[in-house]
Amino acid sequence: MNTTPLSYKDAGVDIDAGDALVERIKPLAKRTLREGVLAGIGGFGALFEVPRRYREPVLVSGTDGVGTKLKLAFEWDMHDGVGIDLVAMSVNDVLVQGAEPLFFLDYFACGKLEVDTAARVVAGIARGCEESGCALIGGETAEMPGMYPPGEYDLAGFCVGVVEKSRILTGADVQPGDVVLGLASNGVHSNGFSLVRKCIERAGANLPSSLDGRPFREAVMAPTRLYVKPVLAALQQHPIKALAHITGGGLLENIPRVLPDGLAAHLVKGSWPQSELFAWLQRTAGVDDHEMNRTFNNGIGMVVVVAPPHADATAATLRAQGETVYTIGTIAPRGDAAPVVVA
Numbered sequence: 001m002n003t004t005p006l007s008y009k010d011a012g013v014d015i016d017a018g019d020a021l022v023e024r025i026k027p028l029a030k031r032t033l034r035e036g037v038l039a040g041i042g043g044f045g046a047l048f049e050v051p052r053r054y055r056e057p058v059l060v061s062g063t064d065g066v067g068t069k070l071k072l073a074f075e076w077d078m079h080d081g082v083g084i085d086l087v088a089m090s091v092n093d094v095l096v097q098g099a100e101p102l103f104f105l106d107y108f109a110c111g112k113l114e115v116d117t118a119a120r121v122v123a124g125i126a127r128g129c130e131e132s133g134c135a136l137i138g139g140e141t142a143e144m145p146g147m148y149p150p151g152e153y154d155l156a157g158f159c160v161g162v163v164e165k166s167r168i169l170t171g172a173d174v175q176p177g178d179v180v181l182g183l184a185s186n187g188v189h190s191n192g193f194s195l196v197r198k199c200i201e202r203a204g205a206n207l208p209s210s211l212d213g214r215p216f217r218e219a220v221m222a223p224t225r226l227y228v229k230p231v232l233a234a235l236q237q238h239p240i241k242a243l244a245h246i247t248g249g250g251l252l253e254n255i256p257r258v259l260p261d262g263l264a265a266h267l268v269k270g271s272w273p274q275s276e277l278f279a280w281l282q283r284t285a286g287v288d289d290h291e292m293n294r295t296f297n298n299g300i301g302m303v304v305v306v307a308p309p310h311a312d313a314t315a316a317t318l319r320a321q322g323e324t325v326y327t328i329g330t331i332a333p334r335g336d337a338a339p340v341v342v343a
Contacts, residue, residue, distance in 0.1 A: 017113045018141055024119045028126035029136040036102060037135050046138035048103050048160075056165035060099035063158045064089035069193040072200075072221060074152050079117055081223035082155065083124020084131075085190045088224035089247065090159035091132045092302065095228050096243040096258070098169040098235060099161030101134040107156040108141045111148035121155070124223070132228040134159065167235075171242035171258035171305070178241060178331040179311040180255075180265055182272055183230075184324035185301030187212075187222035188281075191248045192296045196220065199284040211276040219277050227302045230321030234304070238314040242305040246297040253294060255303055256340035264334035265303075267343040272299055272326040293343050300328065 009015070022041070029041050038047035050057045066085045073082050083106075091101040106125050108118055118141065129136040148154065163169075188196060200207065200220075211219040227245075234240060242258040255265045269289070274282075278299055282292050292298050306314050315325040334340060 017115050018143065021113065021115050021118050021122075021141055024115070025122050025126075025139075028123055032126055032129040032134065032136040034102075034133060034135045037137060041136075041138055043138075046103065046105070048135070048137060050102075050162055054162055054164055057162045058099075058165045058168060060094045060097045060161045060163055061159065062090040062093040062161075063156065064093065065154070065156050066190050067193055068197065069190050069221070070152075070154065071197060072193070076217050076221070078217065078221050079120040080124050081221055083121045083126070084128040084223035084226070085124075086155050086157040087125055087128030087132060087134070087159075088226050089190055090157045091128070091134055091161070091226065091228050092224070092245040093247075094159050094161035095231055096169065096245050097161075097163055098167050098243070099163040100232060101132050101159050101161040101228060103135040103137040103160055104129050105137060105158045106139040107158075108139065108153060109148065109155075110143060110153035111145055111150065113141065113143045114151070117151075118153070121153070125157070128223075128226060131226050134228070169240065169243055169258075172260060174241050174258070174260055174263060174305050174331055176263065176332050177308060178305050179308050179327060180267065180329040180331065181304040181306065181311065181315055181318075182300035182326045182328040183225075183227060183302040183304065183318065184272070184326070185246070185297045185299055186225040187219060187275070187277055189224040189247070189297055189301060191250075195285060195295055196281065199281055203284055208280060211280060225301050227323070230318055230323045231302065231304075233321050234314055234317045237317055238306065238310050240304055240306055240314065244303040244305075246301055246303060249294065250296050250298060251293045251300060251303075251343060252290070252339075252341045258305070259331070259340060262334055263331055263340075264338060265329055265341045266332050267329035267341065269343065271328045275299055289343070293341075300326070303328075305331065
C-alpha cells in the first residue's frame, strides 16, 4: 500500500488558485457596489438592506444560466461576453415585473480552475452588474475534478430585485388596441444556441466572414443586451402596462406570459428588420418564420405594451436612453382556438 501523503491539490483541487481568483474578483465586485450593500464578497453570506425609499417593497428573484452558448465560448476561446449574458438573463427577467435589480450572485463550476479564464468570465459578470446598477455581492467557485472536461465550465446566476407593491407589472390591465413596442436585440443573446451550433456545423468551411458589420464569431457571440436602465427610466415616466423578455421560446412563447386570457398580440411582419445574422440562420437551417419566432428573439429582445396615447412618448424616452425601438404590433381579442401571438 502506497503511504505517500496526498494533498487536496494532488486530488485535483487547487486552493491557492481559488484564493488567487477571489483576489482578482474583489476589485471587480467593488465597482458594482451600490446603496444597500452591508457586506459582500468574502463572508459566508452577503448582507443587503432594502433601500428605505421603498414604502411597500416586494422582492423579485430570478435565476438562469448561459446554456450551450458556452460550448462556442470554449471552442473559440471567447469568454469575455458570457458573464454579461449570465447577468442579463436574470436582471432582464426581474425587470419584467417592474423591479429594480439590487444584487447578483454567480456560481462558476469547473473540473480544474483556470484562473485567467475564470477571471475573464467574472469580469464580464461585474461589467453586466455595473451596467445594470446591480451589486455583485457574492458567489461560489466550485472546482470539481472529473465533473467537467478540461477547459470547460458551467455558470449559473441569481438576481434579487425590488419593486413598489403598487407598481408591480402583471399585464392585467392590457386591453385591445394597446400598442406593442419592440426593443432591438443585440443578436442571438443566449437562447437557441443548440440550433446555432447545428447551423455552424452544417455550413462547415462556408461560414461568412462577417455579419451585420462584425466578424462572424463576434456577431454570433454578442452578449445579451441589458435593458435595465433604459426601461427603468421609461417606467418612471410612462404608464407601461406589460413587459416581456424574449428568451427561450422566442416571441411566440414569451409575449403570452404577460397577456390576460382572451387577448392576443398581432405582430406586423416586416415592422422590424431582419439582421444578416438571423437571415443566415434561417437560410442555413431551412426553417420558416414561425420556427424562427419560436426559437430565437429574431431581433426583438424586449417587448413593451402601452396604451396608444403613450406609445410615442414611451418610444421617445427609450430611444433617448439608447434603445432602438420599433412599433411591431397591437393587442386584439383572441378568437376561439386562435394563437396568442399572430406573427
